Structure formats: C-alpha cells, structure tokens
Amino acid sequence: MSFKTKMIPLAGAIAFAFAGSAAAQEMVVKIGHVGPVSGAIAHLGKDNENGAKMAIEELNAKGVMIGGKKVKFELQAEDDGGDPKQGTTVAQKLVDAKVNGVIGHLNSGTTIPASKIYNDAGIVQISPSATNPKYTQQGYKGAFRVVANDGQLGGTLGRYAVQINKAKKIAVIDDKTAYGEGVAAEFIKGAKAKGAEVVVQEHTTDKSTDFSAILTTIKAKNPDVIFFGGMDAVAGPMLRQMKALGITAKFMGGDGICTTDLVKLAGDGIGEGQVVCAEAGGVVDAQKKGMDDFKVAYKKKFGVEVQIYAPYVYDSVMVMVEAMKQANSAESAKYLPMLKKMKYKGVTGDIAFDDKGDIKDGTLTLFTYKAGKRELVQVVK
Template identity: 70%
Template sequence: MKQEIKTSFTLSLLGAATLLAAQTVSAQDLVVKIGHVGPTSGAIAHLGKDNELGARMAIDELNAKGVVIGGKKVKLELLGEDDAGDPKQGTQAAQKLADSKVNGVVGHLNSGTTIPASKIYSDAGIPQISPSATNPKYTRNGYKTAFRVVADDVHLGGTLGRYAAKDLQGKSIAVIDDRTAYGQGVADEFEKGVKGAGGKIIGREFTNDKATDFSAILTSLKAKKPDIIFFGGMDAVAGPIIRQMKQLGLNAKLIGGDGICTAELPKLAAGTMGDGQVFCAEAGGVDASQKQAMEDFRARFKANTKLEVQVYAPYSYDAVGVLVAAMVKAGSAEPARYLPVLAKTEGYKGVTGTISFDAKGDIKNGALTLYTYKAGAREQLAVVR
C-alpha cells in the first residue's frame, strides 16, 4: 500500500502566486471559473455581499500577481449568484453553477442553503468551501466535495452555552431560535452547553427568519424573569428583538452566534442596545501572531470597497486562496484532479490563520472569537479554541 503523502501549503496566497507567475507560461490563458453564492438580496444582503466582496478581492489580487496552473497562465473569474438565504433559490443557484462547469465554489453563507446545495455540487464533483456555514450536518453527509474554513455549531453553540452559565453566571436562561438549519442547530448546541455547565434553561420559544413582531414571545419570557436570552438566528431579526426587549422593559442580556455578531447589529437595534448587554461569538478568529495579517486585510478591504468588513469576507478570501493553492499543487484546475489535493490541505497560511482540513472537510482546531458591544461597536473579549 502506498504511503499517503501529506501536502503542505505553507506559502501565503500572494507569495505562492508571485512564485508561480515567474514560471514559463503558454500564450493561451486558462480561464478558471470560481462560483460564489450568498444572499446578495433580502434582509441579510449586507452579509452576502460581504462574503462575495471577500472572494472577489482574492481573485483580483491573484490575477494582478499572476497564477500558473499546469504550465499555463491562469485568468480567474468569479461567477456570483444570489440565493437570498432561501434553500430553494440556493439549489437553483448551485445547479446554475454546476451547469456552467465552474472549477470550484465558495459558499453558501447560510447553513440552510449550504446543506441542500452541497448535494448538487457533490453530484457534479465540484469542490465547495463554505466560509460561514456552521451546522454540523454540512460535512457529515459524506460528500467528499464539502469543506469549511470555520468551526461548526457544536463548538460555537457549546462554547457560548458554557460562557453563559459560567462566565456570565446566568441563573435563568431562555432560548429563542428562528427554526432555520443554522438557528435551530446553534440553539440546540447552546442548550447542551448550558446544561453541561450546570445551568438552567427556563424556556424555549420559536420564531422565523422573516418575523418582525416578537411581543408575544418576549412577554411570555418576561414572566419567567430570565437574566440571559439566547437567540439562534441572524442580525436582521436580532435587532428588532433588542428594540422590543427595551420597549417591554425586559432587562436581560442577549447572546447569539455568528449570525448576530456583525458590525450592522447596533444600527438594526436602533440605539436601544446597552453597553455590555449583547454577547456573541464569531466562528473564526486570529491569535496574536495573525493579528497584523487580519488588520492588513481589513485595511485593503476598506480601501477597495469603501466598506467595513461585516464578518466573513476574510474567510471567503481564504477559501478562494485554498482552492487555487490546491489547483496549483495538483497542476490542474479540473475538479477530479485537484479535489484529492484539496482534501489533504495542511498548513495553508491565510489571513484568518492556518487552515488544515480533517477527514470530514472541517477545519482542524477551529477558533472562536467572543465579542460584546460598547458604544455601538464590537469589542473583542477573547479568542478560544
């Protein structure tokens, strides 16, 4: 039996591209198409556009430096699709990219769209890296084409549950989720984390990702006097929840996952968020040694787009880099040829940290960053693994 060779992507995204550009190339450029799918319309369009802009920035920088795959100079193209955060539209977008014979896909943003789309990519043999989908089911369906560059909900929800019970010393903790694959999944793991840390869940309520009126849910919870409320969902719903908590005089801390952990949340809460009232975790984060690389990325992103990074733009950026690095290593952009190399990614140096995949396609030793909000801005508390 042949010994398995462990590949190592130790060059940076730009460093690798610079070296490759120096190699002999043919006169004919090879067009490599990378798809991106996210909600670029609807209530969380700011998050979908953030992801897409991160992917586009990676492609623009790689093209500027020059990439060579299998002896041919490559021109990378981004094919962007909008799934509006809707599973049906997500599968339609996935099929469109498969029909266009893209060489790889970055996306989707939401677990609820990523999971059904992953079967389409699997059937077509197209590698897919999600920069932000955290539901564990995504990489547990056995699809060899599915990868992600952030920690999953088992880690994220469980960590937040333990943090609520121990660090915040929550005595009466309530849970609300939006019934999406992401919201329900992270809420389930949060509840397990609370109970595992000896905490008490006093109630669980449900809403949906299109709702705007939470008075009945919040009034019911207020009677139970929670000191902490966990919300599994996105910032477009969390903002109105915070506003209505204030209106009802419900003085509890709000905790949520990466879906609410955005730069936009204070605006969506319309000035009703108290300092230190909201706590959240982003599925990702960099240690001190990687801080400068992330700060440099944020500065370049703002210079290029005139926008602040919301959450996962740098993870989309790294997802493109990982795909291209695997193509370069394999000497081919054909999915069937570079997929085995992608699966063995080990030690890729990205702006979000070191990326290596386990046998399921999950990132190894994924980080979480805990935040609170003060004076209308996110304030980092800690990076945990």
C-alpha cells in the same frame, strides 16, 4: 508588387499566429460564489461576495500559473436570497456553467441542500460561513468549511453563559432555520452541561419583526440570559423590543448576529455590554496583523467595514487555488486530494481540514458591544 507590400500580409500572419499561440497558453478558471445579496441579510451576502472579488483580483494581478499555463480567474457570483429553493437553483446553474469550484453558500439552510448538487457533479465546495454540523456529516468528499461549526460555537457560548455570566435560568429563541435551530440546540447542551436551566424555549422565523408575544412570555420567566439562534436582521428589532419591555437579561447569539451592522439594527436596544456573541473564527498574536491588514485593504477598496465573513471567503478562494497549483490542474477531481492534505496560512489563521472537511483546531472569537461599537472579549478554542 514591391517587396515591401509583400511583407505586410506576411508580418500580419506571423502576428496572428503568435497571438493565437499566446491565447492557447492562457486558461480560464471559473470559481462560483453564492450568498444572499438580496433580502434581509444582503449586507452579509455582499460582504462575502466582496471577499471573493478581492481574492480573484489579486490572483489575476499576480499572474498565477497552473500546469504551465497562465490562468485568468473569473468569478461567477450568484444570489440565493438566503432561500433553500433558490439556493439549489443557482447551484445547478453553477454546475451547468462548469465552474471549477464553488465558494459558498453563506447560510447553512442553503449550503446543505446545494451541497448534494455539487457533490453529484463532482465539484469542490468550500463554505466560508455555514456552521451546521450536518453539512460535513453527509459524507461528501468535496465539501469543506473554513470556520468552526455549531457544536463548537453554540457549546462555547452555552458554557460562557454559565461560567462568566453566572446564568442559572436561560430562555432560548430560534428562527426555525437550519442555522438557528442548530446553534440554539448546541447552546442548550453547553449551558445544561454547566448546570443552567432552560426556563422557556420559543420559535420565530427569519422574516419576523414583531416579538412582543414571545418576549412577554419570556419576561414572565425572568431569565438571566436570552439566547437567539438567528441572524442580525431579526436580532436587531428583537433587542429594540426587549428594551421597550424593560427586559435587561443578557442577550447572546452566534455569528449570525455578531456583525458591525447589529448596532444600527438594534439602535438603543444594543445596551452596554448586554449583548455577547461569537464569531466562528479568530486570530491571535502574530496572525493578528494579517487580519488587520486585510480589513484595512477591504475598507479602502469598498468604502465599508468588514461585516464578518469576507476574510474567510478570501481565504477560501486562496486555499482552493493553492490546491489547484499544487495539483497542476483546475479540475476538482485532481486538486481535491491536495485540498484534503492542505496546510495553508491565511489571513484568518492556519487552515487544514479533518477527514470530514471541517477545519482543524477552529477558533472562536467572543464579542460584546460598548459605546456603539463591537468590542473583542476573547479568542477561544
């Protein structure tokens, strides 16, 4: 046997050992994401999921180090269909998969029941879009949100209805979900505090398509403003039927209706400046460029416009990973303290949390629709 032939297996052994050592230095960190990527608001769920994908891909391209190890981030994306029962099922699936943190859910109605499962398992959860105050009022140490809650959002819209729209009589409709009922209740508080009268309050569901009976009742009361607590998939057909019935009242709603898709869903029912809605977030001045750049990058990557929440999902992933880096650990129990005292500049603005897990100084952006496009009215706190 020649000297050369002896060296081949030796070199192979060295290469194998080196590869094994390199692999040992790489750490896999799994981040779960949950949103409704099926059903009536799948376009919003996909928007959220895309925001998570952008963040994960960027982090992997950067080669993030945590505790001296190079990290490979993996996104485990799940579909809750906007259904609370399905939401808890996929939450348990993520717990069983031993994810290092969860971004989601989109709806308050799925986020709140799922949050108990994550809390019991000791897994950090950041919701990029659930606005019902109950989510962070449960006392769960690992529950956070990066958008303003319904108390801020609904109350601001209620005050706006009276102060700017000069509404004296208002009608309110909600879709009986945790989000819809919550934002409607806060709107009523805000409007009543400024002297408006609720002349009628009606209820529908998040799957309804026929509102003729409700709208006929409302038309008889001749309100100045109709507020809807629900999502764009229901608001669109409702606006079409309002137009068919000759109802010209202003139509207001929270972030659930405040999407680019509302134009398509409402058709000619969208009107000119008839719809006013609020997005739970917003940036001004110097921070505006970061958001604009994100939207350009998002469209280039996915070929569609941002709906609403993708930037907030992106920031949720980034702020979670920043906490991991500061803690030198991807374990929820170890990076949680860093998250609680986090001060992070994201594409959606400055992110810091209060003792409940709500974002501090949350902003709201008011929009209307003109010439078939969503148009910014103002950013408020």
